[in-house]
Amino acid sequence: MVGQRGDALFDHVVVVMFENRSFDNLLGYLYEPGEVASFEGVAGRDLANPIPSYAPGAERGVVPVHVATSMDAPNPDAGEEHPHTNTQLFGTVAPEGNRFLPAEQMRPPFNAPDDPAREPTMDGFVQDYVNTFRSETGRLPEYDEYAQIMSCYTPQQVPVISAIARGFAVFDHWFCEVPSQTFTNRSFYHAGTASGLVVNAPYESFPRHNDAETIFNRLDAAGLPWRVYVDPGMPFSLTGMIHTPRLSPHFASRFSTLDDFFADAEQGRLPAYSFLEPNLLHAHNDYHPAYNAIMPGFSADPPSSILGGEELLARVYSAVRASASPTGSNFANTLLLVSFDEHGGTYDHVPPPRVVPPDVAAAGQMGFRFDRSGIRVPTLAVSAYLDPRTVVTAEYRNTSLIRTLRERFSLGPPLTARDATAADIAPILTRATPRAQEDWPEVTARPVPPLHDPLVALDQPLPPLGEYLLGTAIALDTMNTGHVPDIDPRTATGREARAYMADRQARIWPGLTPR
Structure with missing residues (x-):
């Protein structure tokens, strides 16, 4: 295990992937100006979005970035599908009839700008949230209701992810892969493509048609173990569902619960690659914003998915920190990545870059050519070979996980053109000697209020x-x-x-x- 090159300083990679938060929303206040050499956050910057003329309170002109006043914001959930993200990035609604429609009813060009080469202006988050709120509830929101889309959390509000970020490395230019929602971005994370699919619907699209080779298949071919660990509250694995054509033979052997992860970490039995999935359903602990309102004023959520996510992250981090097996996985030979699939409609101020299409540049769903990146997402690296308060300013993206695994374990050529151009994480591990366990920060999650079950009457439709x-x-x-x-x-x-x-x-x- 011991070596002087970054790619020799870990034998095990653990990823826990949370849901639907942008970098600014969750970590924008992590550092004050001047605390570190460089940090692309929100503190000390004059950031705002214009209010559309038809919204109540439009005379205020703009909504500035501000500190969140609720641990459940934004509530209801923001739009995250490709047309919503287009509006957030460019401030465009095209055609005009899309303005108050649900995403599945929107028409071409799905709010994309006229000029495909146009740089995102990052000024449509308030507009899209107003439109989405109107579509979901049947009324326009008041100022305090739509202003929450510009709110960001402080380290005091999210002490676990903030302490880990300060204690190790945070990437302030890490982007998700697609300006859209969950399934396509999670597919890119392990396959470098989504087989042309851009949105979650229709239901059968991913399990039936997403047959792209995954990094799990490469690990199999190399004889290296991997496992997907799923929160006990989830009745299925989202990873397995998204990659059914490739992974269904392993459903019985490579998918188990987070209880098994904690036992494996304690006993030093972690495989070469571990992927952890939170609970995405009732009592979700995935940091996901409040689900869309079932009816005006009513949402299908526990007290706070942020507090639930903080509690889960604290347990995962502490399990890696405490692991001290002399012969198996342990704190010194494990790289832990804290990641998010996509921004979920929450505000970020950094324009996503253009990117190389993963496959042949044919248009996919909604005519999208996969030549524009998704929005910045919070990503942390935890390793004994990282110094505290490390800020990685170079561009990284979700397919950097594929690149890193390929390089470390000699898993062959790129899966697609996307992971071929993604940066390897290993070179950021620069310490010559590992930090001792006692030098790793302690983390304490804020209390998670009890869930009153059933929060939603079981005779209500699903969110x-x-x-x-x-x-x-x-x-x-x-x-x-x-x-x-x-x-x-x-x-x-x-x-x-x-x-x-x-x-x-x-x-x-x-x-x-x-x-």
Whole structure:
């Protein structure tokens, strides 16, 4: 394990991927001006977005960046699909009829700018949030309601992720791969492409058509172990669903719960690559903003997914820090990455760069050519070979994970042109000797308020994310077992969804079945 090159300073990579936060939203106040040599945050900058003329309070002119006043903002959830992201990046709504429509009803050019080479202006977040709020609730929001899209959290509000960022390395120019939502960005994380798919819907798209080779397949070919660990509250793995054509043979053997991760970390049994998935559903601990309102004034959420995410991150970090196996995985030979899939509609001020398309430059869903990057997301690296208060200012992106694994474990050529151009993480590990465990910062999560179950009446329809996930699970179930369930995710209640998932979990995901 011991070596002088960064790529020889870890034998195990652990990634925990959270949901839907931009860099500014979660870490923009991490450092004050002058605290470190360089940091692209929000403190000390005059940042704002204009208010559209049709919104209440438009006479104020702009909404400035400000400190969040709620641990549940933005609530309801912001738009994250490709058309919403286009509006956020460029301030465009095209055609005009898209303004108050749900994303699935929007028409070409899906709010994209007239000039494909135009640089993002980053001035459409307030406009899009006003439009999204109107689409979801049937009314225009008041100023205090839409202003929350420009709110950002301080280190005091999110002490766990902030302490880890200050204690090790934070990347302030790390971008997700696609200006869109969850499934396509998570696909890029492990495959460097999404097979031309840009949005989550229709449900069967990813489990049926996303057949791109993944880094998991490369690890298999090299005889290296990997495992996907899923929060016990999740009845399925999002990674498995997204990459069903490639990973379904491993559902029974390589997918298990976070309980197994904590045991494996303690015993020094971590594989070469571990990928951790939080709970994305009821009582979600994934940092995801509040789910879209089911009805005006009512949202299907626990007290705070940020507090839940902080608590989970503290446990994951502490497990890596405490691991001291003399022969297996331990704190000194493990690289931990804290990552997010995409920005989820929350504000960021840095324009995403243009990027090389991953495959042949043919247009995918919604005519998108995958030649524009997604928005900055919070990403941290934790290693005994990193000094505290490291800020990595060079451009990195989510496919840097693929590049890093390929380089470290000799996994062959790039999966796509995207990971071929992504930066390797290993060179940032510059210490000659590892930091001792006692030199790693202690982290303490703020208390997570108890969940009042059921928070949402089980006879209510699912929120949009739950609808997406149930629909995809049904498509996956049908593909793998031939079972055609008598349930429609668009109308299913919480009770119906729960009963269906309990019935099918053991058949598809035996490693995730409660023990």
